[in-house]
Amino acid sequence: MIAEAVRRWRDEIGDVYLLGLVRVALGLLLCANALRAATELRKGFFGEVFHWPLLPERLVPSYSLYTGIVAVQILLSVLVVAGHLARPALLASALLGTYVLFCDRLQFHHNRWALYCYAALLALSPCDRSLYVAGPPASTRIGPLWAARLAQLQVSLIYIASGGSKLLDPDWRGGRVLAERLHLYGYQALAAGVPAEVLDWLSQPGTASALAKMAIVTELSIAVGLWSTRARVVSLWWGVWFHFVIEATSRVEGFTWLTLAVYALFVTPDVRARKVFFDGSRTRGRVLSRLVLWLDWFSRFEIRPWAVDGVRRGHSIVVVRRDGTHATGVRALAMVARCVPLLFPLWAPLALCASFTKGGDANVRA
């Protein structure tokens, strides 16, 4: 049974369009990371001040060599984004970044290490077959997905490590750590416009304890839920908001955007399996279809105008689901929000509203 599962994992193939999208996102994050290093270098070279290498000191680069490394990191990130020699560039970015972390453990941050791990794993996948600006066209966009599955596993491992360590720490699960952070950095939230009453309420031991437990349950349940076909979309939606809250309340460099980028690996690898029909005679229909076209980064929808019939009359857009059923009105909006990254945070409330509507689910197959 285990051997069969391993064989399935090894031999799974699918559309790799989304891997290209994740590659572009990682390339941008690698670029931001390299530009941060360049900015810090302008203020001073880490090797000339206090640093703490894991490697022998003789293996720490000189100023000129490190300057070259940072320049190469920027160049590699551009190659990753452009999709030209993207896989070697991803691997080289991961190795160079890891080397720098080994040269100075003061520069170690979880988000940086996670970025290099994802870059190395993505380098093993055929992520260069879509969204590239140079090189010959890929012969096929179908490819093996085992490396993408490893990157998915990495997502879960991070949640298990983070949630598990909090669970095992009595101070964390009791809310003490959160309360202390609010105590130390509450002034930043105040400066950002959070009302003092809200901050006081959050700092209460009972509230901090409840929030801590919620964070632990969130991390552990996302780690598991991402692997369930039924729970995946809810886990992703909850995870998006969880990371938005972290981004608003903590300094995590690019970790929020990194995690949201690799969430795309959990999107079912089928392209244009759904359809959006719009009423070309209506301004609203044309605007909505154009909006979906612009925001449909995952290429979920085939978008085209319709010839008005009994089902579609009176609707600006009609969504045809993967199973061929139609959705209109709020249900159509919920369907679009479910598939469009920028609107995804709105998916659950829209889906909840849609569940209370009587219409909007025309039981007609395309």
Place this chain on the structure above:
Amino acid sequence: MEIRLSRQVFGQVAGPASSGRAAGALVPAPHGDWSARDSSGQLRHFAWRDRVRDPVLSSLDERVLASYGADAQLARLQRALDDVADHVPDDAETERLHADVLVWRNGRDASALTLESHARHRP
């Protein structure tokens, strides 16, 4: 945690290097700044931040969050003390650096501890 830096001057100070301070005395270095004479008697200024750029380690005399835990931060501080002690060759007065650290473990009452650099050789 909160770090206060001070320095211990050499036990047997002679000549102009003494600056009138008692031998072996602990002299505060507020915000990590101090002045000391070099071997020729010239007064020089030194700053912890010239050598320690890490945002947390360079924040002295104020309470900061040890993101990766107090133990990891204390280990870093110990290394930083030794490193700075090794990189102020023009300071002919300071024998070793002291860091008085207050550690609040997740909001509990503070516990105090002292770290010190290895001893420096008189230039």
